[in-house]
Amino acid sequence: MKTERVILSFIAVIVGLIAAGAAFYFYQMTKEIPDKDKAINLVPKSSVSPTPDSANLLTIDSPKEEEVTNKKTITVSGNTRNDATVMVSTEDVDEIIEPADNGNFSVNVSIPSGTTIIYITAIFPNGEEQTVTKTVTYSTEEF
Amino acid sequence: MKKIISFIFIIVIILIANPTVVFAATPTPTPKATTPTAAISEKLNEQINELKEKIASRVSELNLVEKRGMIGIVTEVSGSKISTTDVLGNTRFVDVDEITKFSSASNKTFGLSDLKKGTRISILGLYNKQSKRILARFINTSVDPIFLSGTVSDIDKKNFIITITTTDNKSYKLDNQTSTTISTYDLEDGLVKSGFSKLALGDRISALGFVDTKDATLVVPDRIISFIDLPINPHIKALE
Numbered sequence: 001m002k003t004e005r006v007i008l009s010f011i012a013v014i015v016g017l018i019a020a021g022a023a024f025y026f027y028q029m030t031k032e033i034p035d036k037d038k039a040i041n042l043v044p045k046s047s048v049s050p051t052p053d054s055a056n057l058l059t060i061d062s063p064k065e066e067e068v069t070n071k072k073t074i075t076v077s078g079n080t081r082n083d084a085t086v087m088v089s090t091e092d093v094d095e096i097i098e099p100a101d102n103g104n105f106s107v108n109v110s111i112p113s114g115t116t117i118i119y120i121t122a123i124f125p126n127g128e129e130q131t132v133t134k135t136v137t138y139s140t141e142e143f
Numbered sequence: 144m145k146k147i148i149s150f151i152f153i154i155v156i157i158l159i160a161n162p163t164v165v166f167a168a169t170p171t172p173t174p175k176a177t178t179p180t181a182a183i184s185e186k187l188n189e190q191i192n193e194l195k196e197k198i199a200s201r202v203s204e205l206n207l208v209e210k211r212g213m214i215g216i217v218t219e220v221s222g223s224k225i226s227t228t229d230v231l232g233n234t235r236f237v238d239v240d241e242i243t244k245f246s247s248a249s250n251k252t253f254g255l256s257d258l259k260k261g262t263r264i265s266i267l268g269l270y271n272k273q274s275k276r277i278l279a280r281f282i283n284t285s286v287d288p289i290f291l292s293g294t295v296s297d298i299d300k301k302n303f304i305i306t307i308t309t310t311d312n313k314s315y316k317l318d319n320q321t322s323t324t325i326s327t328y329d330l331e332d333g334l335v336k337s338g339f340s341k342l343a344l345g346d347r348i349s350a351l352g353f354v355d356t357k358d359a360t361l362v363v364p365d366r367i368i369s370f371i372d373l374p375i376n377p378h379i380k381a382l383e
Contacts, residue, residue: 066211068267085330085373089351091288094366096328114283115212115265117230119290121349127374129292129310135230137212137267143280 055081058122058130068137069111076134077106080122089119111138211270211277214285217262225258225279227266236276237266247284263287289362291315292349294375295342303339304361307348308379317350318361329372337369347375 060078063069076088076095082103088095091112099105109118115137123129215227215235225237239255247253258264263286268279296314297306303319319325319339327337342348352364 066213066270068210068212085328085370087349087368089290089349089366091351094334094349094351094368096334096368098330115214115267115285117214117287117290119351121292123347123370123373125374127347127376128378129376131290131292133230135212135214137265139212139267139281141267141281143210143269 056084056122056124056126056128056130057081058084058086058120058132060120060132060134063118063134063136066135066137068139070138070140072138073108073110074136075106075108076118076120077104078120078132079103080105080130081124084122084124087119087121087123089121091116111136113138207272208269209272210267212265212267213277214263214265214287217258217260217264219260220255220258223255227264237268237282238276238278239282240278243268243279243282245282248286249284253284258282286353288351288353288365290349290351291317291362293347294379295344295346295348298342298344300339305339305342307350310376310378312378312380316361317352317364317367318355318358319367320363323352323364323367325367325369327369327371329370334368342367342369345375346371347373 058078058080060076062077063074067074078086080086080099080103082099082101084099084103086097086099086105086107088097088107088109090109092110095107095109097105097107111118115135118134118136119131120134121129121131213227213229213235215229215237217225217227218234219226223239225239227235227237229235243255245254245257247257250257262284265283265285266277266279267281268277270277291307291309293307293309293315295305296308299305305317305319306314307317308314325337325339325342326334327341328334347370348367349370350362350364350367352362352366355361355363
């Protein structure tokens with residue numbers, strides 16, 4: 001009787017293991033494994049491609065395009081090469097500045113009433129230049 | 144023996160079926176007795192929520208619209224809608240309504256009907272970030288200066304006209320007037336007042352002026368700056 005119990009218990013364990021194995025197998029069959037190639041493609045191409053030559057660049061932080069202000073003097077700031085010469089021209093005035101060591105520059109310029117265009121030009125040591133325009137409006141009208 | 148086999152069979156069935164106990168995500172609400180205080184509190188909460196929604200709606204509305212000023216050249220006028228091309232070359236749509244104010248330095252009765260294809264206007268109004276249209280509050284005719292940067296490619300000393308070739312290899316004639324301010328710039332001295340006679344062929348200059356109303360091929364410069372210690376732009380082929 002005891003032997004029979006042991007055998008039956010053994011059989012029960014085996015059957016249980018088979019059932020658990022079958023369940024695990026089905027689980028693995030339905031599980032989606034991420035494709036390695038696809039995972040690599042998720043990385044933006046720009047981060048793996050060679051860095052573009054950003055030497056002769058001019059970016060303007062302020063003013064924003066089509067900004068409306070109630071001040072006659074506005075700050076023009078941005079970044080370029082630290083060895084560039086930056087000229088800011090409005091209808092009223094020209095300001096010429098040399099950027100800081102990190103390339104940042106900032107200058108206050110007066111603007112006329114109404115809508116005007118500010119021309120910001122960076123002249124680089126090799127003679128090349130880049131001009132960015134910003135349309136700015138001085139107005140005290142409430143609407 | 145039969146009992147043991149039945150027991151094992153039941154165990155196996157249990158293992159295969161692998162039943163799981165499912166619980167509700169949120170406990171079933173039990174009915175509560177509503178007291179008058181609870182009813183008032185509930186009503187207050189509802190009102191607060193309504194107010195919150197209204198504030199959120201107003202905030203998003205305000206964030207959607209902002210004041211903007213732009214300059215554009217009219218390409219089409221249709222009813223109360225104006226199509227323009229802005230200074231960056233983008234097509235922009237402008238709406239006008241009964242409170243839009245029109246003005247022009249040369250025409251006191253200037254209005255929507257005076258807008259023609261090619262008219263240069265400045266628009267001040269409310270820009271809708273979603274529709275990307277401007278609801279104009281003020282429209283004025285606009286005369287803007289022209290900014291030029293390039294190299295002196297010809298000098299007419301007799302007529303005080305200098306020709307400047309710009310980066311895109313276009314040539315402009317600058318008709319110098321007595322009101323024109325000419326300066327030189329270098330790192331050491333900064334901006335120094337100069338004169339027409341100091342300008343030379345090949346100088347790197349920038350100029351800001353207005354197109355001559357009588358002769359559209361001429362630019363009347365307001366200011367000219369000569370950058371004496373900066374090299375000329377290698378892309379300009381004026382003096383090759």
